Amino acid sequence: xxxxxxxxxxxxxxxxxxxxxxxxxPIIAFKGPSGCGKTTLLKIISQNLTPEKxxxxxYSKSTYFVIQEDSLFPWLTGEENIxxxxxxxxKKIQSQKLFPFVESFLFKKASEMSYGQRRxxxxxxxxxxxxxxxxxxxxxxxxxKKSRCVFTSEIISLLESRTKVILTSHYNEDISDLKPTVYYxxxxxxxxxxxxxxxxx
Numbered sequence: 001x002x003x004x005x006x007x008x009x010x011x012x013x014x015x016x017x018x019x020x021x022x023x024x025x026p027i028i029a030f031k032g033p034s035g036c037g038k039t040t041l042l043k044i045i046s047q048n049l050t051p052e053k054x055x056x057x058x059y060s061k062s063t064y065f066v067i068q069e070d071s072l073f074p075w076l077t078g079e080e081n082i083x084x085x086x087x088x089x090x091k092k093i094q095s096q097k098l099f100p101f102v103e104s105f106l107f108k109k110a111s112e113m114s115y116g117q118r119r120x121x122x123x124x125x126x127x128x129x130x131x132x133x134x135x136x137x138x139x140x141x142x143x144x145k146k147s148r149c150v151f152t153s154e155i156i157s158l159l160e161s162r163t164k165v166i167l168t169s170h171y172n173e174d175i176s177d178l179k180p181t182v183y184y185x186x187x188x189x190x191x192x193x194x195x196x197x198x199x200x201x
Contacts, residue, residue, distance in 0.1 A: 032185030
């Protein structure tokens with residue numbers, strides 16, 4: 001991942017100014033307080049937000065972004081939410097290692113699932129896709145410890161297919177098993193660089 005001279009603002013509020021970042025690590029975690037720019041950076045990397053023209057962002061050929069908000073259509077089942085957005089079929093879904101873990105609620109409408117179950121369907125969908133770059137914004141929200149461990153294990157196995165992962169999380173226990181290289185936002189604007197040391201700001 002390489003970003004050079006990134007400049008981005010929301011109207012007149014300058015978030016990034018001549019921001020540079022480079023890392024070849026397989027798993028990166030962005031940490032910092034709410035509203036510090038983590039999600040904005042993920043949206044730029046996923047091309048959901050467009051920086052100023054002078055910015056240079058190294059985009060991946062295949063990127064999948066699991067946003068912090070619930071992105072399932074509530075009137076569709078978990079399986080239908082997967083089939084609607086992925087070029088896959090029911091047989092491939094059922095052949096996945098995690099299928100037995102989500103099977104009990106996969107065929108429910110999303111509106112009938114718990115928050116944690118919906119989150120697991122979103123992660124399950126991302127793992128089926130196997131992108132070159134997987135972006136995860138607070139991926140383990142509403143999930144219990146057992147579920148977090150199961151999905152963490154599958155995310156780690158995804159690295160064997162050369163997928164790189166960038167994630168955000170407020171909680172160290174959520175990401176400790178992933179052993180990411182951590183970069184910190186310090187909650188001051190505009191953001192020009194990240195720190196590899198937690199300055200507790």
